[in-house]
Amino acid sequence: MKRLLSGNEALARAAWEAGAVVGAGYPGTPSTEILEVFAPYPDVYAEWSPNEKVALDVAIGAAYAGRRAFATMKHVGLNVAADSFWSVAMTGIEAGLVVVTADDPGMHSSQNEQDNRHFARWARVPCLDPTDSQDTHDLMVAAFDISERFDVPVLLRTTTRVCHTSSPVEVGEVRRVTPTPGSYVRNTAKYDMAPANARQRRPLLEDRIAALSEFAETFAGNVVTTRDRTLGIITSGVAYHYAREVFPDASTLKLGMVYPLPRRLIADFAAGVDTLIVMEELDPFVEDQLRLMGIPLYQPPQPPAYPQTKSIFPVIGELDPTSVQRAAVAAGLLPGPGPADRPAPEPGARHTLPLVSVAALDLAPRPPTLCPGCPHRSSFYLLHKLGVPVNGDIGCYTLGMAKPLDALHTAGCMGASIAVAHGAVQAGDTERHVAVIGDSTFFHSGIPALVNVLYNRSNVVTIVMDNRTTGMTGHQENPGSGHTLQRQETVELDIELVVRALGFPPDRVVTIPSYDVKALEKQLKAWLKVDGPAVLITKQECALLPATKATYLPLAVKDNCNGCTICFRIGCPAILQSDALDERTQRPLAVIDPVLCTGCEICAQVCPRDAIEFRAEAMAHG
């Protein structure tokens, strides 16, 4: 019976069916659920590693030891793991190894839009690009076989819409178990990439990709479906479904493997249709390869927005049926309003979707914000007030940039905050620089940068915002949380002890509860007056963790509020401007939404008139 599975659930299921015994990764939208779903399967080992490079090395170790393994990460995670990715592309493996990269077209939850299919071509490894949950399942199973047959890691590239779309999947009910357990082979010439060995291996990469190209000609994941021959579409990933939606009559070549490409299959498909187009999301990865092969592609009479990169469909952002239809109209593939000199589309070209436009309301945006009760809020309120340059990092606390907190000035990638602050200082910037980094990001890649601050005699004040979890991705365990992915109790790395062990002066490492505005302000002010590096750890469970939820206690605004607006400066979604005005100032009084308020008391502490209840008062009348 078919099961309704997201792409991520289907991928985890397929890994189990294929006999993978080790899965490692670092949380990152849209990849996170893969390992969470895999971890409870019987007879598997799954872990959150501190970062993606460690995760891939763990999976590589398992594959060297003769056990099927995989690593999961979001697209930018593969940048972190790129060194390991290239290494294993050189060595090959003993048992199947799959590297899962989840790209984020449209940047729903990411800082860039890189198309990771390029990694495969760069490192000469095959790349699979599923269209939906069933494909994800089937290609993940196939990936392990390809990996072993060609002694190569396989890159399985998925995207947000594939990861987070659920559809019915026919799964296998039996797990394939490797008949003889693998063992760790001693094969230095293959696995020790000293230059002499690496030079020996190097030609094998070219031979291997030539063999894979031949394999692709008959690979079951590359599917030709002949319908009307007027239009042929070569497509991969979720774009295949937009092709089916917008051009239901067109013939399709669905590429389950986008690298290397099957030359003869493509040439035959091209020869069998009148007009040939490529429909793919993000970069012209397939399109460019087809042009190099000399495959004749349809040239639209009107140049698209970025003709230097892609001929028909947008190179920026996620595709969807509407954008695909618009691009097809602009390219003359579908009828529609446009320049009179446009050639008439092929007979039979028809719209399957409405061409509508609705006058949109001019609505204020609703950006994501720090949640009510967020323990990061107090620090950002103070940093804004102190006016210092704040170098940020990747996590919930990246939202400290938003108004009214407006207290984060850079956020590039994981682990960047501390070294970026250090660089600004060493360049001669005279302001006192602050770096903020979360607990999971600290373990991910913050520690080497903190070592650097100490080693290279820096002046940076680092705030480690420890909310006891990996927040943005939905509460994953990390080395500081005391539990593993598979729910085992483990050592709880103490951030203060780690920092002290690096050698920071004892009086320059302090842990303060995140909600204690007064203590935080006193400490930050003191350190901003003196020279030298310091580390402040703010510690408080995320407001969305069950332990915190159990303590929710809505506070109320008291009668002596005079509408001074200072509490609005903390940017809490639970504090609203009421309809009532202060008699004297005619400014709106504050009101607290009891449904949203958690009772964190940050607003009560910043109120200059003591006009907001503290928890003790709320409890007394509650």
Added chain:
Amino acid sequence: MVESPRPAKVDMVLVGVGGQGTILASNILADLGMRIGYDVKKAEVHGMSQRGGSVISHVRWGAEVHSPIIATGAADLLLAVEQMEAGRYAGLLRPGGTALVNEFTIEPITVITGGAHYPSRDEIESAYAVPARRLLWVPGAAVATELGNKHVANIVLLGALSRLLPDIGEQDWIDAIQRQVKPSHREFNRRAFEIGRSDAHVPGPGV
């Protein structure tokens, strides 16, 4: 209720604010669609936008569903768990389609501190005027308060939605809800659904 033939396809969008339960409601709809024999796709976005941002899920039922995303102007039904979001996504609903909107406001931070305007009910209704689409207000938040659980407005909306899809049996709805919620939450979710389904404000039947 009157028996009518099951529609060949039903395209639904669910919109709201991160944390309001649009994902749970879309899980229930996807589960239900599959159980009653449709091909189904359900698309949602996780991660950063869930932190109090504007969120949208797409649920599609049909004989064979391709795109996970519903095209602009092609949705048959729109469920909004928050009023302003009903205005934001009005363009997704097809002419003649129906929007069910929870009478509930959450001011975005741009309104609270940025001085931006929060739209009135009239303004939101105006977004459904051309081309003409039906907007029905559902007192989901009031029912949720009555039931003592602030999070069930999404299920009240599903109850109201069920009146627009009369060929699907009540038990199929309830079973789908029970499969998707924690055992301890089953009883009040069932009651929320029944109140939404019985609400006199929502005329039926028909998509």
